[in-house]
Amino acid sequence: MVLMSCFFHSRGRILEVLRNWPEKSIQVIVVTDGERILGLGDCGCQCLPITIDVGTNNEDLLKDEFYIGLKQRRATGQEYSELLDEFMTAVRQNYGQKVLVQFEDFANHNAFTLLEKYRANHLVFNDDIQGTAAVVLAGLIAALKSVGGTLADQTFLFFGAGEAGTGIAELVALEISRQAKVSVEEARKKIWLVDSKGLIVTSRKETLQPFKKRYAHEYEPVKDLLGAVKAIRPTALIGSAGVGQSFTEEVIEAMSSINERPIILALSNPTSQSECTAEQAYTWSQGRAIFGSGSPFDPVKYNDKLFVPAQANNAYIFPGFGLGVVISGAVRVTDDMVLAAAEGLADQVTPEHIDKGLIYPPFSIIRKISANIAARVAAKAYDLGLASQLPRPKDLVKYAESCMYTPVYRSYR
Incomplete structure (x- = not known):
């Protein structure tokens, strides 16, 4: 470094x-x-x-x-x-x-x-665009273990259309495209964005920044988030606008009236800018929300059940992603490698984690998580012919673990 x-x-x-x-x-x-x-x-x-x-x-x-x-x-x-x-x-x-x-x-x-x-x-990677997108996509894939269905069966509403929001949206679209074998353009129809001026629709297209235009769908103008939730009826609500308390009680209740298990991701940080707290999400949804956040929140007890909020921390992705690139000698970073990292993270979420409200594995095993993600990324680089570190190791997880730095300090007592 x-x-x-x-x-x-x-x-x-x-x-x-x-x-x-x-x-x-x-x-x-x-x-x-x-x-x-x-x-x-x-x-x-x-x-x-x-x-x-x-x-x-x-x-x-x-x-x-x-x-x-x-x-x-x-x-x-x-x-x-x-x-x-x-x-x-x-x-x-x-x-x-x-x-x-x-x-x-x-x-x-x-x-x-x-x-x-x-x-x-x-060989470049943007953590705010690609790293954030990968960790959120992993959370969405894991949440479906409770919600049921595939990504293509869901409707996603993003509150915030900056680099984080549109980066996540595009990776979700790519994964839907890959899973459902449809075009990315078709997959984007499952994704809606709300910015400071309201729902992004075709009538606003002339004034939109280029990276927003691909998500301008045919629909009447909707000025606020609550109106957008009621109109679009999303499965998942994802916040990245940095507007604290924007997921109001009315918004969470609307999501809960539409879905048995609403997915609520309040990703903005620091904590003061989080769209809602974990306690609010669980309370206003009567304990039915699948919640994730960008900021850390303490466990919440609701109706005698303890929920452990999941933090969508980029540290889940980037160290392992970077290690995968290095150990494979990758010469380029592709979207398929980012998707591999997201899928690798989601695969480490167990039914026990989901039962506690977690859509990410516990951070206490981050070295194991990172080694598995590194192996997934490296494997994809080899499969795509982008790896230069030859021959390919037989066991990429073990090889990744052997390449990780382990802090061992001499005892002076």
């Missing part, structure tokens, strides 16, 4: 900056420009591992005499694009073509663009 900052005024010298780092055997790089850190907003250069400091639009930081970053407005347009091009070229020159670059906490307007720009020619 690389820990450093690349500054905007280092343009033309980024390769030199990377070469100053003493560790030469780098397999994974996590890079951010600090513009969209969770629900905290623009954190400028004050985050790691690699920060590309292009300035900040955070007024408090610009006025702070002790701020260590560039005190200028964020670079945009061509100069921003050229800097990222130089960075990606320098990474390849210095560390080779098989170093995995994970884009982290870039703002929506850059996140999609960078992923689409580099995914065909570089």
Whole structure:
């Protein structure tokens, strides 16, 4: 892992900056420009591992005499694009073509663009788009063990149409397409999005951002979430808009009137921005909700039954995903590899977990989870002919476990 900052005024010298780092055997790089850190907003250069400091639009930081970053407005347009091009070229020159670059906490307007720009020619992964999507898809697949039916039998309503919401929606569509053997365009008809202006429908198409247009379906305008729930009658309600308490009692009750086991995923974090709490979801649904969240919540007792809320934490996916890429020597990241990671996580959810309200396996066994996900991702890379680490290990799970770092410390007593 690389820990450093690349500054905007280092343009033309980024390769030199990377070469100053003493560790030469780098397999994974996590890079951010600090513009969209969770629900905290623009954190400028004050985050790691690699920060590309292009300035900040955070007024408090610009006025702070002790701020260590560039005190200028964020670079945009061509100069921003050229800097990222130089960075990606320098990474390849210095560390080779098989170093995995994970884009982290870039703002929506850059996140999609960078992923689409580099995914065909570089080994790249966006955790906010692909990682979040994989862990949520895994939760949805696991929830169906209780709800019944297939993904194609469900209707999904997303509250929030940013990089997280649309990233999840697209991966769900790809999995429906794969399972039901229909086109992705057909699969998208099962998925509806609500943004700040209401339900995304065809009459709004001219004013929508490109990544939203594919989910603009033929329907009359609906202005609010409750109206959308009543109109669309979804099986699952998935929140990623960062609007706290947006899943109101009326919304949860509406979901519960439509479904025997409503799937409620309140994914926004931190906790103050969660769409609802675990206690609210269980109470307002009379203990029938299958609940997952982006923020951690304590177990909830309702009618003498203890429910353990599931946290859709990206840590379920990325470490194992990155390990799978590394151990296979994958030269590209594909959607099929992301789907393999999601399916690998869902397969580790047992009936006992589901009975407790869990749609993810307990985090206490994360090393086992990660090894299995790594094996699934590596297997898919080999199957697709994208692996360069030959020959293929006979037991990919055992091989993944053998490649994992184990912290063993000397005893001084």
